[in-house]
Amino acid sequence: MIRRILAVGAVAAFSVTACTGGDAGDPPAEEAPSQAAEPQDAAMEPASVSIVVPEDGAVVDQGPLLVVMEVTGVTIAPAGTMDPGTGHHHLIVDGEVDWTLPIPNDPGVHYHMGLAQTEFTLEDLTPGEHQIVAVVADGVHIPLNPPVADTITVVVR
Numbered sequence: 001m002i003r004r005i006l007a008v009g010a011v012a013a014f015s016v017t018a019c020t021g022g023d024a025g026d027p028p029a030e031e032a033p034s035q036a037a038e039p040q041d042a043a044m045e046p047a048s049v050s051i052v053v054p055e056d057g058a059v060v061d062q063g064p065l066l067v068v069m070e071v072t073g074v075t076i077a078p079a080g081t082m083d084p085g086t087g088h089h090h091l092i093v094d095g096e097v098d099w100t101l102p103i104p105n106d107p108g109v110h111y112h113m114g115l116a117q118t119e120f121t122l123e124d125l126t127p128g129e130h131q132i133v134a135v136v137a138d139g140v141h142i143p144l145n146p147p148v149a150d151t152i153t154v155v156v157r
């Protein structure tokens with residue numbers, strides 16, 4: 001009887017230890033699945049684009065200005081590609097965006113990165129403040145819906 005109690009006690013102690021061990025091991029164990037789930041979560045996030053260079057509000061010297069875009073949730077593909085979830089970058093400098101029509105091709109205002117480029121050098125910004133809008137549009141240059149866009153302002157001196 002005593003032996004059985006001890007045995008039960010030992011099992012209980014073991015269980016507690018196992019649980020404690022399990023608890024102690026939980027944080028890393030939970031991190032691993034959540035990290036593994038992150039790509040899924042990212043895939044389920046709405047698509048987005050960010051102008052990562054230059055910074056919003058940057059003051060830059062006159063001359064070629066490199067603009068670098070980064071996306072999530074959308075795959076950048078050459079113009080003409082109509083696969084769902086793809087598009088190509090556009091930059092609109094001090095211009096309007098019609099979200100339902102193909103982005104025009106008028107250098108100086110609307111620029112297409114039709115070869116799936118993820119960066120572009122603006123060559124001719126005049127001194128002063130400029131608005132730069134990055135827009136991801138589909139294979140026929142119609143902005144994705146919902147819009148995938150980012151806006152920054154730069155000051156050229």
Ligand SMILES: [Cu+2]
Pocket residue numbers: 079088089090103112113114137140141
């Ligand atoms: Cu285009």
